[in-house]
Amino acid sequence: MSTLMLLASDAPLQEFYPPPDFDFTVTFYIDERRTEDSGRDDGFAIIPRERVLEILSEKRYYASFEWLYTYTPGRAERVIAYLKEHLKTAGEIEFWHVWQDMDFDHRVRKAEIPIDELSAEDIQELEQLEVWKEPVTDYCYVIRN
Numbered sequence: 001m002s003t004l005m006l007l008a009s010d011a012p013l014q015e016f017y018p019p020p021d022f023d024f025t026v027t028f029y030i031d032e033r034r035t036e037d038s039g040r041d042d043g044f045a046i047i048p049r050e051r052v053l054e055i056l057s058e059k060r061y062y063a064s065f066e067w068l069y070t071y072t073p074g075r076a077e078r079v080i081a082y083l084k085e086h087l088k089t090a091g092e093i094e095f096w097h098v099w100q101d102m103d104f105d106h107r108v109r110k111a112e113i114p115i116d117e118l119s120a121e122d123i124q125e126l127e128q129l130e131v132w133k134e135p136v137t138d139y140c141y142v143i144r145n
Helices: 073-086 120-128
Strands: 002-009 027-029 034-036 044-049 061-067 092-100 107-114 137-144
Touching: 044 073, 073 092, 073 120, 092 120, 120 137
Parallel strands: 107 137
Antiparallel strands: 002 061, 002 092, 027 034, 044 061, 092 137
């Protein structure tokens, strides 16, 4: 059992995976609850995948979404740019955060958000939702132009 973030769409999702950077360093400041990571904003991955059965979506295409290091506002802005680009060929895109446990009886909470109103803070909020707490709830942003 684990949390999973996904994108779902009726248009194929373009893979995004940044090239390796061997000079990249991450410094964690535990007491201050912050991270420094050389300012790279491409530290996330979007990887096309097969349909996830637990997701209550009618979309045809799916992709896993992963932070490769940790959330930063700059990275979230790059994710928003990816979503805007995708919406040029799709009517909408769903951004899910779910608890993956092969149980098909989760609550689902959806929020519709126009892409021009989607913020880095919205993405951080979606990522931080505790989807595993009872009652188990899957969350989805339905993002449109």
